[in-house]
Amino acid sequence: MQTLDASAEQDGRIPVGISSCLLGEEVRYNGGHKRHRYVEQVLGRYFRYLPFCPEVAIGMGVPRPPIRLVGDPDAPQARQVNDPSRDFSDALRAYGREQAANLDGQISGYILKAKSPSCGMERVKVYDVKGMPTGQGRGLYAEALMARHPCLPVEEEGRLNDPNLRDNFIERVFVYDRWRRLQAEGLDAGSLVQFHTQHKFLILAHDQQAYRELGRLVAGAGKGDIQALAEQYLSQLMQALSKHASRRDHANVLMHLAGFFKKQLDGGDRQELEDSIQAYRRGEQPLLVPLTLLRHHLRRHPEAYVAGQHYLDPFPRELGSGER
Structure with a gap:
């Protein structure tokens, strides 16, 4: 369980959850990362990040065979691409529910990795059993997080490149943080x-x-x-x-x-x-x-x-x- 330590509150920065790879942590399936410099270097002056990688957390390892969403876009499964019998759906959803509960009252926003079958906020490709795209869904970890915290400001790193979406997200994080402190x-x-x-x-x-x-x-x-x-x-x-x-x-x-x-x-x-x-x-x-x-x-x-x-x-x- 990862929680906010006392120093996070004392330094005045706003606690925000984030996909670990966006901070440069080498946790992706290929052993790489997706460091987002604006998120890390600019927002990081005001946000204190709590990084999470659900795929590593459930023991999938680094590097690892990639997974993708398969089946019904409204209730997809996360399966290994080269071995569809390997199903990580229950583990990802369980970890999402666990962390979402742990984060009650702990954070004021969350930045997710776009298009990820675990962390994608929206428009994540869903495939049929033959490997053909059939629709779009939401990453299984992100789904559990957002179900538990429907009011929490959540955004994907790619959408933060849009000035209007970025301003709106930052504004909502600051409002939510004032509310969290009030509570x-x-x-x-x-x-x-x-x-x-x-x-x-x-x-x-x-x-x-x-x-x-x-x-x-x-x-x-x-x-x-x-x-x-x-x-x-x-x-x-x-x-x-x-x-x-x-x-x-x-x-x-x-x-x-x-x-x-x-x-x-x-x-x-x-x-x-x-x-x-x-x-x-x-x-x-x-x-x-x-x-x-x-x-x-x-x-x-x-x-x-x-x-x-x-x-x-x-x-x-x-x-x-x-x-x-």
């Missing part, structure tokens, strides 16, 4: 309300309907089972944040935030801010431009409610593309 400290009605208040504009940018529904949900805090309410809140929150926030959505939030400064700013500053937001909406400049202008006005005219919004700084700026 560890002891959740109550007051802390839930505060958490929601600090994330309101972030939610609004992703899903206006969820913004309204979560507001109504939080309004009922203190009237029933707080843990049951918290589970429902987290589920709806992470589902909302997984949706793409368009330029129009962001511009709507930016205009809301600009409204907090309408009395403090003179006509020229107000027009400059609105022009910047509209230029962003039209795709003429990145989100970073109006956000930087808003932060500038916030420093000059402190506003506690706005300053508490994670929308302005959802994660360290050096991790983002500037296009979230």
Whole structure:
């Protein structure tokens, strides 16, 4: 069993599970690795990784004959390519369930190796008994992990090359980590309300309907089972944040935030801010431009409610593309 040690919490980095080969560990079937330098060297400054290789963990060895998914794409089996009688399905699923249980409350995200019959998050090729592709499925270890932790931010290393997908994943990891720490400290009605208040504009940018529904949900805090309410809140929150926030959505939030400064700013500053937001909406400049202008006005005219919004700084700026 691999768990998070005390130093992982003390150094301030966010605990994140990861496929071992992405960190350069030579655990692949051919004795190689798939080191991902951005994941290791950039995200690694903020994420403390817990590496796992399910195929090695169940005793398959390095190097080893490769395996692939075979049969029904909805319930495939993991079999050895050159000897289909060798079936590793039960072992991989059991290890996935075991580690998923061990990681309860321990991690705030997971980065998986794409296309792997054990770790692939999606679109893993499934073959028939004659070796012909018949569909797509999910790696058996990944399947068990995601079934146990449906709200956990999970992504594949290949998809992190897309700036929008990368920003969205990082954003969700930071939100989930704040939630995980809140749960560890002891959740109550007051802390839930505060958490929601600090994330309101972030939610609004992703899903206006969820913004309204979560507001109504939080309004009922203190009237029933707080843990049951918290589970429902987290589920709806992470589902909302997984949706793409368009330029129009962001511009709507930016205009809301600009409204907090309408009395403090003179006509020229107000027009400059609105022009910047509209230029962003039209795709003429990145989100970073109006956000930087808003932060500038916030420093000059402190506003506690706005300053508490994670929308302005959802994660360290050096991790983002500037296009979230």
